[in-house]
Amino acid sequence: MQTNNKQLTELKAGDLMSREVVTIRQGMSMWEAADLLIKNQVSGAPIVDGNGKCVGVLSAADFMRAAREDADACRGSGSTPAACSFQKSGKTQSGEQVVVCTLPAGVCPIQKKGKDAAGKEMTVCTEPHGVLTDWQTVEAEDEGAKEVWRYMTADPVTVSPDTPVQKLARLMIDARIHRIIVVDDQRKPVGVVSSTDILALVAFGDAGPCQPIAEK
Numbered sequence: 001m002q003t004n005n006k007q008l009t010e011l012k013a014g015d016l017m018s019r020e021v022v023t024i025r026q027g028m029s030m031w032e033a034a035d036l037l038i039k040n041q042v043s044g045a046p047i048v049d050g051n052g053k054c055v056g057v058l059s060a061a062d063f064m065r066a067a068r069e070d071a072d073a074c075r076g077s078g079s080t081p082a083a084c085s086f087q088k089s090g091k092t093q094s095g096e097q098v099v100v101c102t103l104p105a106g107v108c109p110i111q112k113k114g115k116d117a118a119g120k121e122m123t124v125c126t127e128p129h130g131v132l133t134d135w136q137t138v139e140a141e142d143e144g145a146k147e148v149w150r151y152m153t154a155d156p157v158t159v160s161p162d163t164p165v166q167k168l169a170r171l172m173i174d175a176r177i178h179r180i181i182v183v184d185d186q187r188k189p190v191g192v193v194s195s196t197d198i199l200a201l202v203a204f205g206d207a208g209p210c211q212p213i214a215e216k
Contacts, residue, residue, distance in 0.1 A: 008201065013168055014161030016201065017182045017191025023048045024058055026149040030066055033058055033148050046181045046189045047152045053187045056152035057179075066151045087125055091117045099128035158183045161190065165201065168193055 022045045024033045037045060037058075044059035090100035093115050101111050101123045114124040157171055158181045168180060172195055182191035 008165065011165045011201065012161060013159050013163040013165075013180070013182045013191070013193050016165065016168070016197045017161070017193045018197070019191050021046065021189045021192055023052075023189055024148055025050075026055055026147070026152070028148050030063065030146045030148055030151060034063065044179060046156065046192070047148055048189065052189075054156065054158060054181055054183050054189050056149065056154045057156040057181060058148050058152045059179075062151045062153060066146060087128060090122060090124075092124075093117060093119060099125045101125040156181055158187065159193075160185075165198065169198055172198075 022036065022040045022042055024036060024045050024047050026047050026049055028036075033045075037043065044057060046054045047056035047058055049055050087099050088102060090098055092098055095117070098114065100116075101108060108125075110125060110127045111123045112126050114122050116122045157175050157177060159168065159171070161182055161184075163182075171180060172178065178195045180193050181189050182193060184190050
């Protein structure tokens with residue numbers, strides 16, 4: 001944040017924004033995006049396409065929605081919840097009802113080989129309603145990984161660097177958001193203004209230039 005001793009009403013988005021922007025590629029998986037946000041200690045970030053253009057934003061609320069959908073999908077049709085979403089029902093050659101694992105053979109440690117009703121090879125889950133321990137966790141980035149573009153908030157609120165601080169505050173209130181992406185004339189992210197930045201400005205504006213407050 002660089003206020004340059006300006007009056008509060010004279011400040012623009014370019015004066016307040018954090019210039020070190022963490023961006024997420026729209027083809028990145030939710031697992032990769034979560035890891036990136038954790039490493040950078042931020043709770044959300046803009047999503048960019050192959051040209052670096054801002055096409056969305058990913059926040060903690062989006063991760064909660066993805067987790068809720070996972071939980072719903074994992075409940076299955078029975079009364080006992082399934083352990084993961086890579087499962088489907090099937091039958092063996094003998095007609096026994098089993099839970100089929102859709103991951104490649106050998107990826108998960110609780111798989112076993114079997115044959116379906118037609119005699120074709122299939123992979124059966126041996127613990128369909130169990131809870132996996134850390135050493136059993138499946139890393140399947142390329143197999144059914146959920147990409148961020150499915151869960152991001154599309155058409156995010158963006159502003160140019162010369163947007164007045166009053167307008168920034170109104171946009172946050174109207175859209176009920178805590179951060180606004182600052183973009184250049186090609187819609188490429190150049191900064192982020194958070195509600196914390198504006199609160200810091202109001203709290204310390206009379207004492208001179210404010211220092212950024214680390215996001216929790």
